[in-house]
Amino acid sequence: MKCLLCKGETEKSMVTYTVDRKGYHLFVKEIPAYVCSQCGEKYFEEKEVNAIQDMIKALEEKLQSISVAA
Numbered sequence: 001m002k003c004l005l006c007k008g009e010t011e012k013s014m015v016t017y018t019v020d021r022k023g024y025h026l027f028v029k030e031i032p033a034y035v036c037s038q039c040g041e042k043y044f045e046e047k048e049v050n051a052i053q054d055m056i057k058a059l060e061e062k063l064q065s066i067s068v069a070a
Contacts (some may be wrong), residue, residue, distance in 0.1 A: 001034055001043070008038025015042055017052060026059065028052070 001010045013035045017028045031052070034043040044052070 003036035003039060003041050004043075005041050006036060006039040008036045010034035010036050010041075010043060017042075017044075019056065021056070022060065022063070024059065024063065026056065028055070 002008070003010055011034065013033060014030045015033045015035060017026075017031045019026045031044065031048055033045075033048065035041070036043075
């Protein structure tokens, strides 16, 4: 697979995914991804994207229930 940014070659690897949103920082280790050997851009397959989005949604729901209860 070619990188969409720099056209370098990508390699399958395990990476860390991080996101800062709405007052929290999510840090997930060992997510499979394709990583560009030239620029480092990460590409996730649909399964991993769905899992990450599910985690974010569940976390935001839990945080909302905490703030509503407070």
